[in-house]
Amino acid sequence: MFTCNFPEGLRVLVFVENLQTLLSLEKHLQDFQYKVTRCQEGAGAMHLLRNHMNKFDIAIIEAQNSTVDIFRLISEIASEIDLPIIITSKDDSVQSVINWMKIGVCDYLIKPIRPEDLRFIFKHVVKKMQVGKRVESEEKATAEKSSSVGDSTIRNPNKRKRSMFIDGQVGEKDQDHVRDSTTKKRRVVWDNELKKKFLDAMEDLGPGKAVPKKILERMNVVGMTRENVASHLQKHRMLLNKQKSQNENDEKKRSLLSPQGGLHSGEGSSKFYRGSNIQFSTQHISNIPHQPLRHHHDGVPVAVSTRNLLMTNQHHHQTSDFTCIENVEESLIYTEEDGEVSNLASFFTQKSEEMSLSHLHEPVMATTMLSNDNQLFPNQQQMMNFHEPSILHTHSFPLSLTPSSFLDQKETIMMMNVDEGLQQWLLNEQEQPNLTDENRFSSINPRA
DNA sequence: TCACTAATAT
DNA sequence: GATATTAGTG
Secondary structure (H helix, E strand, C coil): CCCCCCCCCCEEEEECCCHHHHHHHHHHHHHCCCEEEEECCHHHHHHHHHHCHHHCCEEEEECCCCCCCHHHHHHHHCCCCCCCEEEEECCCCHHHHHHHHHCCCCEEEECCCCHHHHHCCHHHHHHHHHHHHHHHHCCCCCCCCHHHHHCCCCCECCCCECCCCCCCCCCHHHHHHHCHHHCCCCCCCCCHHHHHHHHHHHHHHCCCCCCHHHHHHHHCCCCCCHHHHHHHHHHHHHHHHHHHHHHHHHHHHHHHHCCCCCCCCCCCCCCCCCCCCCCCCHHHHHHCCCCCCCECCCCCECCCCCCCEEEEEECCCCCCCCCCCCCCEEEEEECCECCECCCCEEEEECCHHHCCCCCCCCEEEEEEECCCCCCCCCCHHHHHHCCCCCCCCCCCCCHHHCCCCCCCCCEEEEEEECCHHHHHHHHHHHCCCCCCHHHHHHHHCCCC
16 A cells, blocks of 8 residues: 555645745655645645545645635535545634544644644554554444544644644544544545546456456556446446447437438547538437527428537528528527527638638537438428528528528538637627628638 | 446445 | 445356
């Protein structure tokens, strides 16, 4: 468990607001060969505790600070984190000590802190390990009475004496109950680093061989147990199953549209490639609520999404009422605002390739709309629905472009999340409705 | 008894 | 919801 020259290299997280104090503490800790991570801000410290707990062996945290309520936060996460925490405070009242110990901190140092106070902080780490072991073997670890509280290095500032144990008042029971840190296994936080190691190990081993024990060996992470890996593996499998069933679902729906499988699903969902359209049937865009939309003149509801979507229509057919030019790409970006399709924006470009989509988030979905003469649709109704996303009847839509029908068109619609930047641009754009289409395009083209 | 997994608890 | 723990199985 411990490195050969323990406690050298003890990883200590230190949160102190005052920089000078912080640096001083760091120096003293480093004198003992401890590895210090400084933190000058409460929220940051809490983040590290929550999410990167396994990067530290122990934490020294200032009780009073100007930004966050450390006491409350530690109370909240006490059951989740399993790291010895030492509180530093200038409050030398017994009650304060009791309160902190009750929520499970392992020690309480009264400021000002002397280097000597820091020297043996590793004992909390040792103790935890040993208690953990003991509990594993014999169930009743409660026998240890004095140790749970008694080893707290409380210093009475008046007497300048060390190790005034608080006894009796802080019941051992409380100590052991409130924070079970010494009896529970340290909770592993699967950060990206661990996840990567896990996945790498999985890959190395290959399917069938990737069992907890092997994965654990491959990962080679100190402190990680087979149980930890098994637990994570379970989660990992669940995730895979979820994805799998999702894919199957997609496949089903896709086949509705294109039983021949003429079009395919491209490169999964991680990247957006222009032209590699993922096909979905109408149902796929059914998560676009119909309300509060008015209806298309042919009775087809006009759709809008709760998401911010970008729709790109390609290959407009000339029979469209749309004032579109051959090969012109029409891009429609619309967002929902208080249930109104009020901020629909539209713009045009002569060359679709010029429009960089790289700043957009990865696509949410994409669909291909087929022309009426396509025989894939068993009935006309379905075909009608398929044109659901026609953007009509929205007052922000340029009058010259409405009404129109997409019903005879062959078009491709791609929808993706719109990032904040683009959305902001859109909002601004709408405040300048008199721009010509050309101007609009030049201003939205990120490369222009 | 060990390793694994699914189910259940925290 | 993520991780730990338990219980059942081979």
